Amino acid sequence: MTELVKRKFDIVVIGGGITGAGIALDAATRGLSVALIEKSDFASGTSGRSTKLIHGGLRYLKNHEFNLVKSVGRERSIVFQNAPHLVVPEKMLLPLFEGGSYSKFKTNIGLWLYDRLASVNKKERRIMLNSKETLAKEPLLKENGILGAGFYSEYRTDDARLTLEVMKTASSQGALCLNYIRCSGVNISSEDYSQVLCTDFFGSKDFVITGKKIVNATGPWVDEIRGIEVPNGLEKQVYHSKGVHLVVPWEKLNVENAVYFDVGDGRMIFVIPRFSTTYIGTTDTPYEGNLENPSVSMNDVDYLLKAVNNMFPAVNLSAGDIVSSWSGLRPLIYEAGKKPSEMSRKDEIFVSDSGLISIAGGKLTGYRLMAKNVVDLICKQLEISQDCRTESIRLIGGEFKSTGLVSAYITNLKTRMKSYQLNVKDAEMLVRSFGKQTDIILNKTRDFEEHKLVQALAWFCLRNEQVSTLADFYIRRTGFLYFQPEKISESLEVIVPTFSAYLKWDRQRIDKERLEMICILESINKFSNETI
Structure with a gap:
């Protein structure tokens, strides 16, 4: 300072x-x-509260923002090139139904235009599927009225x-x-x-x-x-629009692919598998409340669950299935007379x-x-x-020349983690978060007796990433709060002494940090009664 x-x-x-x-x-x-x-x-x-996609802007075609699609598509390629460990190719299924907002003909033309405006690699360009092929790709989709789907490329990230x-x-x-x-x-x-x-x-x-x-x-x-x-x-x-996301166990919504579907009110919703979970989003509603912590309301939850249950009838999700959630604000440029989704x-x-x-x-x-x-x-x-x-300029941790090398690194890491007696299921999470910095973290796990990986992550983040609170670590450095909240419950009492020793916390600060983290953990699947 x-x-x-x-x-x-x-x-x-x-x-x-x-x-x-x-x-x-x-x-x-x-x-x-x-x-x-x-x-x-x-x-x-x-x-830190987006849909966690580096996407080419397909939805902008609906508003005829062709230059924006072209610009965003080019930028997507650059971000992917500079951080191939953080930006993961994700095939997206766009199902089409009788009476839906998108006809098969218009979708085919739109995706063709999208591929070219966004400079999509030939191997990743869209494929149009018939109804049988679509249901083979995603058996959970409702069958009634299905015409087929577009199958195109997006990119997933940890924002x-x-x-x-x-x-x-x-x-x-x-x-x-x-x-x-x-x-x-x-x-x-x-x-x-x-x-x-x-x-x-x-x-x-x-x-x-x-x-x-x-x-x-x-x-x-x-x-x-x-x-x-x-x-x-x-x-x-600036106009504030709230976007809510819900996370459920993958077993509860075990989609084979990411799905992007039309709700019927002008909005679109993503369903995206991520590690052992599936997340759902997003809403797009006006917001005038607290900017620091926009809440997730039961109206938000009901809206998203209703949309998902309609698209995947056999799933029958309820609020009790939600393991975590987040809500973020879009700072949109204000345009008089337009809905948030139209801005x-x-x-x-x-x-x-x-x-x-x-x-x-x-x-x-x-x-x-x-x-x-x-x-x-x-x-x-x-x-x-x-x-x-x-x-x-490649980002730190992203010193890979191709996605193939990222995959090879993950495969090799699993072998090394097994020899270190660590859960190999965490290999992809590590590489998709830290890239080649994972080597430092893995080597440090040998210094700990219990919760080795979380302890090593805390050691690394405290020294390299300006972590000042438990929330910094569990939410933004690791993403555990959203996608692996059980890791917080399991490791909290071991991690607190590590933080207090390094950051020189007194007893009052230790108690405050512990209580705040417990409250945050308890709040991620509890929802307010506010109206949209």
């Missing part, structure tokens, strides 16, 4: 989600000095891990990125250095960071930061009269291009001639 105060930076980024991380990486690789602050944990907002690896790569290039630093004010100067007024979340110390350009990349909080500078008469630019997912840059640069909107897939546009603008303002380099 001393370095934050002492140095004068070219850019100060407010916001530690994927957009802020992307800006920090882009700017640092162009030789600019960068500081980034995040008021909570990295990826604790929208960037929080992607954000963290972009952030770590930015740090390796010289960016100074710190979490749990809250922005309490901005003083923008058009001629000299500007100031960001900050408060240390844990130490409660106030200090100032100085930079030539200040970037507001706070997602749902963009208007809040803009409002600090212009407290009166601010025109709202564009495009991004937009706003520059205030004083010079504060804000960026909002956009998608996880397009983070690199969004960052490029912001840094291009800053370089122009600072009269710096440096081109973007992030198209070819």
Whole structure:
């Protein structure tokens, strides 16, 4: 933190989600000095609560946003190339029914156009299936009225891990990125250095960071930061839409493929197998509540379960089958008169009269291009001639030349884990989260007697990923809260001493952290009675 105060930076980024991380990486690789602050944990907002897909934007064709599909498709290829361990090819089934929103003819044309606009590899291009072939691919689908399906390619990711690896790569290039630093004010100067007024979340110390350009990349909080500078008469630019996801055991919804289906009210829903679970999402409803922790309501749950049970009649899911859930906010660019599902997912840059640069909107897939546009603008303002380099910068952990090598690494890891007496079922989770950093984690497991893998993960994350709380570790570093919550119950009492020793917690902090984690664990399958 001393370095934050002492140095004068070219850019100060407010916001530690994927957009802020992307800006920090882009700017640092162009030789600019960068500081980034995040008021909570990295990826604790929208960037850790998405549908966890790096997708090519098929739904944008419905709104005739052809340029957006082309742009997002290209970016998807770049993200896949730079982090092949984190971005996993996922075949998606789009079932078609009599009376549905999509006819077979229009879907065929749409997917053909999608393949070309999104520059889909020939081997991964769409296949149109008849009804018999569709039911063979996915026997759980309802048979009544089925016409067939489109079978096309998407990419699955861990959004929080992607954000963290972009952030770590930015740090390796010289960016100074710190979490749990809250922005309490901005003083923008058009001629000299500007100031960001900050408060240390844990130490409660106030200090100032100085930079030539200040970037507001706070997602749902963009208007809040803009409002600090212009407290009166601010025109709202960001519209909040809530997206809810539910997780059930795979045995309860044992789909063979990811499925993307039409609900009939203009929305589309994903059903995606992930390790030993299947997750369902998402909703797309207006939201005006607490931005920190948007709740999951029974209305949200009923909506998603009704849609799934209609599409997969033999499943008969109930709220009691849900093992976890999450809710995130989309910071959409406001468009008067449109429903959330109709609003564009495009991004937009706003520059205030004083010079504060804000960026909002956009998608996880397009983070690199969004960052490029912001840094291009800053370089122009600072009269710096440096081109973007992030198209070819591999993220930390992603030093694989092909997906085949990732698969080979996983296979080899299973053999090694067996010799270490570890559960080989965790091999894919490790590689899909940490890539080649898994070697360090695996070697460290030899130092522990019980819960070896979780202990080694905690050791690694504490030293390499700015973990400050148990929630940071169990939610965003490992994803255990959503997809393996049983690991939290099993390991919590062993992990608490590891954290308290490294972070020098006192008894009060230990009790607080333990209680907060237990409360979070208990809340992931309990739902509010609020109405949509």
